[in-house]
Amino acid sequence: MDEEEDNAVGEKTHSVGANAGGYFDKIKEEMELRKQMNISELNELDEATRVEVEGFRTGTYLRLEVHDVPFELVEYFDPHHPILVGGIGIGEDNVGYMQTRLKRHRWHKKVLKTRDPIIVSIGWRRYQTIPIYAIEDQNGRHRMLKYTPEHMHCFAMFWGPLAPPSTGVVTVQNLSSKQGFRITATGVVLQFNHAARIMKKIKLVGYPSKIFKKTALIKDMFTSDLEIAKFEGATVRTAVKGELGNGPKTIGGDSKEGIVRCTFEDRILMSDIVFLRAWTQVDIPCFFNPVTTSLQSRDQPWSGMKTISQLRMENNIPIPVNKDSTYKPVERRPRKFNPLVIPNKLQASLPFASKPKNLPARKRPLLEKRRAVIMEPHERKVHALVQQLKLMKNEKERKRKEKEREKRKKYVAAKEEEERVSKKRNREERRDRYRAEEKQKRTRRKVEA
Template structure:
């Protein structure tokens, strides 16, 4: 080692590259040595030798490379023998931590539950996350219910998701993208199709896999994994909308313009919906114009002399009736809950199951509550009174000018019924006997006609059966004739071909 200076180059791999508290870490070191003679570096010496080799083209090129390898190996063995004579502390200062050496990490501000319930048979994994993953926000994932899970997932039901190094409980909102790019909220996940899930939590990079469960218990009989997903993006500006229907009733009608009440609660809402399309149940289309400022009929004024708010002035393509119901379809923004509950399984005994927020179904089952029923959401038969319209009245002057085909003919001109129709008919004994005899004769005639019709029907069926039988025999005979004719034609063709070949 005399006359040479050694350069130590380290490559270290620290499994825990995060600044957060952790329990264990492992440091792997690789050590390499190069000689330095004071004039040129080891790399320059090797380059000079290789350059000389390629420029001179000596015949002993292989021998030169082997000589260099032997020289490097000799230096390596000398370094190892010198390092073995040193104590451990000095060798660490010179060589550094070798591969397989463990580093003790001291962690501060650890919850006492983690120390109390620590189980050495369950090791703690130490890992690192990127700088962008420390933020919390909204994430969009493409989710699909697992085929082995029995039930569909409901919007706003809490689920436990596993994304990368993190496990936490969140409340997702499911949606599907329409053709125009709108994200429409779904009450339940589809049966066999992907959907969009939006939830709040620590951000994960795109294309990260997600596994979702609803219960962490090990003794459940059903399949545990409820859904699988993949992170698409994290965008807090993405909006999920749901369809709403506003219903109102006319309170005043001016030809094709009407004032609609009970559809809006304030003039501000009317101003936001100006120009939107409205429709009646009967199919008459209209448009919201503006808020009505004048008093509405007998509506009382509010305090301060203000009129009632929420009255909209709408125009329709035809005059509507007071009995019509006016409705407007619209879209409302759905707010995704900002709920993120990290799993603290390390802060409790291993035999205890972690319990987070419960679903609505679990709360109803525990409290023995029935599902509330909204009467307005039930299907019920619609009973509408049949409208009776007055008959068409054509003036006599116009009837005289009309052709005979267009003149009304079925409308009786007499309003009062005839005397024969108004009086009560009382028959004499002789007339009663004659009427009874005529009824008997008509009954006998009807019975004869019925028997005659039955006989004619039976005879017609017999004729049709015979005709079908004859048609079947005819088809069979024609089939035999065609077969015989085709056979004769085939023989004739073969005979002609044989003569032509000869």
């Protein structure tokens, strides 16, 4: 019965496949017939009418007339390097900010530095620009990076001709093959004309100039009242004790510019250093330089803006060293605090347990310390006997503790062995019980069946 059903299903499937193949062949024949009819109709028309109806056919030669071409393009034209002609879409002739997702190429030898010029190839355009690299934090903030990550994508914001999203991006550091040509990074355009704010962390340092009860005047943190107004309400902190404070406010009157008033949780010291950690926006340079390799000789490499490292190398300028950024051994002198002074009236009302017990030091030692004590022969014998008795007691105590430790070890070992045997016995009992229950279940199923 099953073999007959399988044969019937196979024959039905074969007939459906044959019908489907015949249908597709019929459609293809109709399409080919329609195509031949169109070609025969177009062949009867003259060339001008056919171009208007069909358009230019593949392989047709065109003559382009381009106006306002620099004379260097004709002077340095090389037939071995053909010129590709293309068109840009609507809106791509504008200039603005672009946000791209970039990753350093694995063949590039160094990481990329923020504000180092790179040559960008996007669509039909090649130009040099200055990027700012950033990464998105968990709270959505775009935090500026000084260097690109080693094996990770990051954001790159720069100024240049706009390109539509999802356009591929290829960047290089220079176009000279003598300096080791390498693909610097690859990426894709995410958004253009996007108002993404790139922030960086700053730390302002100040020192107390005048201290009141819980309020202090801080100097050397700002240079003008305009800067103070920008950071008004921020949180400040001291370096040593970590006292939190509510943040800076301007001082009215004829006070010096840049001095700020802060309120802390407790009174601070003149030796404290006050920090203010905040975020500030990074401005993206509005610069791009088109790459004009077609307007010069092929033997002459195109040169654009140089990086800071190249300028330092060419002009033999050493790398500036900030003394505040170098690591130094920290030497902290022990601080001496004044002793706690309790007024006499308060001491009189305190209980005896809470009264201070620190007696003043004696200038002259006691009589027992000043005189030499010489024992008599009988006293020396008594003293030696007491020392021997103490030694015997200590030795007996040591031996007793050693025996107790040994007994404890044996007791723990016997307890562990007993637990192991008990677990093994319980496991075997459970296994036998489960087997008996399974046999009963099987017997019950057979009886029910």
